[in-house]
Amino acid sequence: MPSELRHDPIQKRWVIIATDRSKRPTDFLADHAGLAEGPFCPFCPGHEDKTPPEIAALRANGSAPNTPGWRVRVFPNKFPALMIEGELERKGMGIYDRMRGVGAHEVIVEGPDHKLALADMPLEQLVEVMGTFRARHEDLLRDERFKYVLIFKNHGATAGASLAHSHTQIIATPVTPLAVAVELDSARAHHHHKERCLFCDVIDQEIDDGRRIVYLDDLFIAFTPYASRFPFEIMLAPRQHRHRFTDVDQAEVAGLARALKDVLSRLKKALKDPPYNFMFHTSPNTETTHKRAHYWQSLRFDFHWHVEILPRLTKVAGFEWGTGFYINPTAPEDAARFLKEIEL
Amino acid sequence: MPSELRHDPIQKRWVIIATDRSKRPTDFLADHAGLAEGPFCPFCPGHEDKTPPEIAALRANGSAPNTPGWRVRVFPNKFPALMIEGELERKGMGIYDRMRGVGAHEVIVEGPDHKLALADMPLEQLVEVMGTFRARHEDLLRDERFKYVLIFKNHGATAGASLAHSHTQIIATPVTPLAVAVELDSARAHHHHKERCLFCDVIDQEIDDGRRIVYLDDLFIAFTPYASRFPFEIMLAPRQHRHRFTDVDQAEVAGLARALKDVLSRLKKALKDPPYNFMFHTSPNTETTHKRAHYWQSLRFDFHWHVEILPRLTKVAGFEWGTGFYINPTAPEDAARFLKEIEL
Numbered sequence: 071m072p073s074e075l076r077h078d079p080i081q082k083r084w085v086i087i088a089t090d091r092s093k094r095p096t097d098f099l100a101d102h103a104g105l106a107e108g109p110f111c112p113f114c115p116g117h118e119d120k121t122p123p124e125i126a127a128l129r130a131n132g133s134a135p136n137t138p139g140w141r142v143r144v145f146p147n148k149f150p151a152l153m154i155e156g157e158l159e160r161k162g163m164g165i166y167d168r169m170r171g172v173g174a175h176e177v178i179v180e181g182p183d184h185k186l187a188l189a190d191m192p193l194e195q196l197v198e199v200m201g202t203f204r205a206r207h208e209d210l211l212r213d214e215r216f217k218y219v220l221i222f223k224n225h226g227a228t229a230g231a232s233l234a235h236s237h238t239q240i241i242a243t244p245v246t247p248l249a250v251a252v253e254l255d256s257a258r259a260h261h262h263h264k265e266r267c268l269f270c271d272v273i274d275q276e277i278d279d280g281r282r283i284v285y286l287d288d289l290f291i292a293f294t295p296y297a298s299r300f301p302f303e304i305m306l307a308p309r310q311h312r313h314r315f316t317d318v319d320q321a322e323v324a325g326l327a328r329a330l331k332d333v334l335s336r337l338k339k340a341l342k343d344p345p346y347n348f349m350f351h352t353s354p355n356t357e358t359t360h361k362r363a364h365y366w367q368s369l370r371f372d373f374h375w376h377v378e379i380l381p382r383l384t385k386v387a388g389f390e391w392g393t394g395f396y397i398n399p400t401a402p403e404d405a406a407r408f409l410k411e412i413e414l
Numbered sequence: 415m416p417s418e419l420r421h422d423p424i425q426k427r428w429v430i431i432a433t434d435r436s437k438r439p440t441d442f443l444a445d446h447a448g449l450a451e452g453p454f455c456p457f458c459p460g461h462e463d464k465t466p467p468e469i470a471a472l473r474a475n476g477s478a479p480n481t482p483g484w485r486v487r488v489f490p491n492k493f494p495a496l497m498i499e500g501e502l503e504r505k506g507m508g509i510y511d512r513m514r515g516v517g518a519h520e521v522i523v524e525g526p527d528h529k530l531a532l533a534d535m536p537l538e539q540l541v542e543v544m545g546t547f548r549a550r551h552e553d554l555l556r557d558e559r560f561k562y563v564l565i566f567k568n569h570g571a572t573a574g575a576s577l578a579h580s581h582t583q584i585i586a587t588p589v590t591p592l593a594v595a596v597e598l599d600s601a602r603a604h605h606h607h608k609e610r611c612l613f614c615d616v617i618d619q620e621i622d623d624g625r626r627i628v629y630l631d632d633l634f635i636a637f638t639p640y641a642s643r644f645p646f647e648i649m650l651a652p653r654q655h656r657h658r659f660t661d662v663d664q665a666e667v668a669g670l671a672r673a674l675k676d677v678l679s680r681l682k683k684a685l686k687d688p689p690y691n692f693m694f695h696t697s698p699n700t701e702t703t704h705k706r707a708h709y710w711q712s713l714r715f716d717f718h719w720h721v722e723i724l725p726r727l728t729k730v731a732g733f734e735w736g737t738g739f740y741i742n743p744t745a746p747e748d749a750a751r752f753l754k755e756i757e758l
Contacts, residue, residue, distance in 0.1 A: 073496060073515030075589065084589045086495050086515055151430050151733075151741045152417060164619045165612075166640045171417030171430055222732035230731020239733070245419065245428045247737030268509075275508045296510045347732035380735055387574020388566035388691035389495075389583070391724055393591030397495045 078297035085297040086397045093399045095340045098383040105234040113235035122146040150175035174242040189334035196327035216242040226345025246354045258372045269374030281403045289325035294402035301400035307376035315352040315375040336409045345382040422641035429641040430741045437743045442727040449578040457579035466490040494519035518586040533678035540671035560586040570689025590698045602716045613718030633669035638746035645744035651720035659696040659719040680753045689726040
């Protein structure tokens, strides 16, 4: 069968799916996600003085900040990409534009155990981690300088991690990133024409079709996108329409933890602990930029938050950089089938 | 000094430039560009029967196709991402779109010497290679099914190369890739407002400023873009307005070879043979889609072909995938200075 071009209605991106020689999980000699371990881990309990002072932590009653006894701990990145202080100082430079690198860059250590990966943590711990994601996100949205808050994880050296102790990062940026702007444009145009949420339509079609579903319960769906860029790429989203991540209630926080644990465990078992990234895509910080309630209401259907999970199994080469479209050697229908067949 | 956000007017992309801890060439422990060598190279003279039959070759008088004696040799990729035969068969699948994977995928072996990298080839050989790029590009543009022709190179395993013998690839695709569409949109909007070419304006400003120039002669400029995504990223472009790559005359082919050799040699020496990709960005195949001469004339200023050169020194992690914007630890002004100071 010849290869096939598929178009993603959200990212407006064509992908080449090489269906004739679809690769199985065993074809990917994953760079082991493990990292060369230094002798010292600044994220372990007892080393709290080796990180900047904590912003938040879940603690057993009575333990003091920046001491052991925490279950989840949040602090500023010691080497931040963006600085929390100062104004943006936007400025034109002829044809170019610049502003100061103002933003937030935080680290969330997901648990005290140095060896435990997110996929292997008990469900209750994952629920606390997801709750911490929501709380930090909510807090950062209050800052009017920040247009976007990105929660992301690098697991394994190939995926960009530099420390092995399981952690997630949050970066708040003063501009809406291009990748999110493209998704917003798609979703707005769809809503303008059809008065429906684009993501809800995609989810409906995926449930009707069924071939790409990896996980499904009352609250969440995880599926391999029709035009997946990468082998075993997964989108995880709430089934009910939810504009932004911070709209989730406590039941959905627990549901997210359950779905994420299921999917990460399947990937880990199927692909032998592959390096991966996940990123939360949510709507930009429109509340601080649009004060009119009417306009704001109409925007509630222009996005639907979701998590992208990208195992890093293939190299991104000149073709991908040169075009922004991708050659995927594993059909998403095959990837979903492999993952569903895994026994957890 | 705090980090800085910079906006690229062509790619409409924000980049974080971490100016406070700008990295020098020696800070990048480049994955060596070298590849583990198999015992057998299908690209070497004498092994012509191990590749698909050649499409074109520069040959000494008298040598037959698919035998030794060539200086540059072109043949279809043995494992093509897209197939040359058949119609597109566009089809909607509910909210999704698909078409058959029709296109061309060719390999250009740049010389008979297995060990010689492009940067180290004699200038005359590079002129022949660039002339071959143009000839193949021109030929593929005649096929009305193809909207875009991408010339790209993967040098080194990290950059996606799988064979060490120096070669470039060409892929012709039936759709305009997203990355090019974004650049086209920017350039069209600029021309619509100002009746000038966006790229010409950028080049003018770079020449006036001077701090980011790596190479400059009468015909070509190479500079580190103001909002470089990666350390030591380079844009190489003709100084005179040229809509598409195939518009270049023979003097410009020679000029391109000279500029590319200079820049690749500087990168090789400064960064110890880093892995890199280059990609030719040119306008889509509008001639086959727009028959009206008037409309066509107005489009001659909506693009300006150029080469992107991307050394692969940093890992792309979750932040970049999640947002489409980049953290660059080397200010482009510093990168240009390091490269200019190299003695060739």
